Amino acid sequence: MTTPIRHLLKTPLYDWHVAHGGRMVDFAGWAMPVQYASIIEEHNATRSAVGMTDISHMGRLRFEGPGAAVFLAELLTRRVADMALGQIRYSLVTNDQGGILDDVLVGYYHNEMGQPFYVLVVNASNRAMIVRWIHEHLSPERANRPREEIVFSDVSDLWAMFAIQGPRAKDLLQPFVDEDLESMKYYRGALVHIFHPAARRQGGIISRTGYTGEDGFELSLGAGIACGVWEALMEAGKSVGAVPTGLGARDTLRLEAGMPLYGHEISEQIDPFRAGLGSACYLTGYNFPGRDALLALEKQPQQLVRVGLEMLGRRVPRQGCGILKDGRSAGEVTSGSFSPTLKKPIAMGYVPPELAAPETKVEIDVRGTHEPARVVPLPFYSRKKTKK
Amino acid sequence: MNPQDLLYTKTHEWARVETSSAGEKIATVGITTFAYELLTDLVFVALPEVGRTAQAETPVGEIESVKAVSDFNSPVDGEVVEVNAEVPNNLDKLSQDPYGRWWFMKIKITDETCLKNLMDAAAYEKQCAEEHS
Structure with missing residues (x-):
């Protein structure tokens, strides 16, 4: 039984996708475009110019407060407390047996007031489970201890997110943001102003990350301005050959890049070493769930x-x-x-x-x-x- | 548009039924424009072997796109007497002439009663419109 499209969750770009020929399918409970015309053409445009994908279905979880860094360090397989401002790391969330609950990106930023916060980008299909996992590990005592307070919020529905990927992505995006993208390193991000009337003076977060094997960026921005900014990017993108790309091309691109996908290469039944993701596990620091299991697994053939x-x-x-x-x-x-x-x-x-x-x-x-x-x-x- | 002189299946195959000089009913078979629009990005077509028996509404071959693999069915009961061997090597061109050059196979019909279950162009187009909405 498939869920009728009208009962699925919709991103702020849903109407745009439908109006532009997007073939909407059920992806983890979201109505998402699998393609607009040809998957192969969308794939090739990303390799040769720019592909723009709506990835607003991804879960975005925000952590603030003096206890956030240690809390995340005790949740994720990677170190968090030593991250530089604007740094992003690929990490796993593991269960007590060392099985993979999700693969995530964790980013460290400062807000406009100079206060630190972290953003965890999680898979749409795992968002509800990861939010539950976080609540289970947020002990009530922690909130009452000075200098350990955490404000945790699931901002997935408040923020849209675009993947803008390909060799011309930098040229397309640079006029829209006040960050020098040329000098931005891979796996770095920054809060930016968005220079376009459609952004209504709001900003966003841009990072040099992606899931295609190409150079490219991911842009998070308020859901209310998402469609206007998307349309402005599409208009500007005509000169560099940008095309909208659906989840079909996103899948063929990440497969060619050898990147694992949750529910395929990784799952709760697969440990990080089997998946070839041992380098995403730092086992001598904080005691995150599954660390002891992973220490034992690491030694096994x-x-x-x-x-x-x-x-x-x-x-x-x-x-x-x-x-x-x-x-x-x-x-x-x-x-x-x-x-x-x-x-x-x-x-x-x-x-x-x-x-x-x-x-x-x-x-x-x-x-x-x-x-x-x-x-x-x-x-x-x-x-x-x-x-x- | 779908040619008026063809018969169509629910699963988006077409058949052109003609009588040979030997008095046999031969169905030339292919898939419709609507099928190509649904599939997109073809990467592989497996045609049946000549000589094999074909049954109406039963798979005789495979058509694979980037996303998924599908069967294609025979519209009629009969025997495969010829296949268009050029089809698998011209996947990017098939949708340009689906009812002409890019027929898939010819089937010698053994039992004409199966033709009653096929749709004319008007009925087929009505079905496509319903599927599309």
Whole structure:
């Protein structure tokens, strides 16, 4: 049973998507455009110019107060207290067994008054569960201890968020903001003024982050000004070849970039080491949930590892397809699609370590037929880095 | 527009039924413009083998897009007598001439009663309009 679109949550851009041919689908309870015209064209525009995606469905959680840094350090697998102003880190939230509850970005900013705050960007599908998890770990005593107070707010519905990705993203965005984007480093962000009448003198947060493997930015701004600013960006984007991109292209872009997606490569049943995300775990600092379990897991040999797979034929493997070696079951595909850049089907999946070396030949069970594939290094695609 | 002289299925295949010089009923089969609009971004088409039996409303091949794979059905009961081998190598062109050059297969009809279940162009367009809303 699919939920009728009219019963789904809507971002501030919903009407814009519908008016511009967006094919609306149910994504984690949100009505989101999977594509406007062609996924391949939207994908290629992001690699060659700019793709603009509405990602307002992402959960945005804000933490303020003197206790925020330590609270987050005791919640996340990465360190938080040592972050520089404007720094962003990729982190995991793990359960007591070390299983992955979510993968998140944590950013550290100062507001207009110079007061510090943190923003946690969580997956739409996990937002309600993570908010519950946070409340469970916010002990009532903490709020009463001086210098440990925390103000936690779920601002997801108050803020819209756009991903503006591709080699021309900087050129498109620079005239809109008062931050020098050229000098902004990867995984850094800043509060900015938005120079456009549609922004009604409101600001936003811009960060050099993304989920496409391209250079690019993500912009958070008030829901009330979102549509006006989006339209202004679209208008300005015509000169650099910007196109709106749906979740279909977002998925093929992140797959080529070898980035994990919650519910595919990562889940509560998968620990960070298996997922190849050990570097997102800092185990000698704060005692976050799952830390002790991860200390034990770290020493154990891996039973499965995440690999990239390239098909020799043209049939496309999808999540759940079995991976076989010499006819025997060896693993499972977690994501698969046609790669618009490589022009062949690709996949990610888990296999035993002895099958993880690049060029290892395997077969993938695509709807009953065993199709030949080979293991390839991740990512499938990396952009040519420009000199800084 | 969908040609008036064709028959259509609920699952967006079309059939052009003609009588051969040998007096056999042959259905030329393809998929409709509406199907191409629904699918977009084709990456793979698997046509049936010549000689295989085809049953109306039953899958005879696969059509895969970036997003997902779908079956395509035979509109008629019969035997596949010819396939358009150029189709899998011209995926980006198929939607430009879906009722002409890019037919998928020809099926020799063994039982004409299956034709009663197919729609004319007007009925098919009504169904597409309902699906689209």
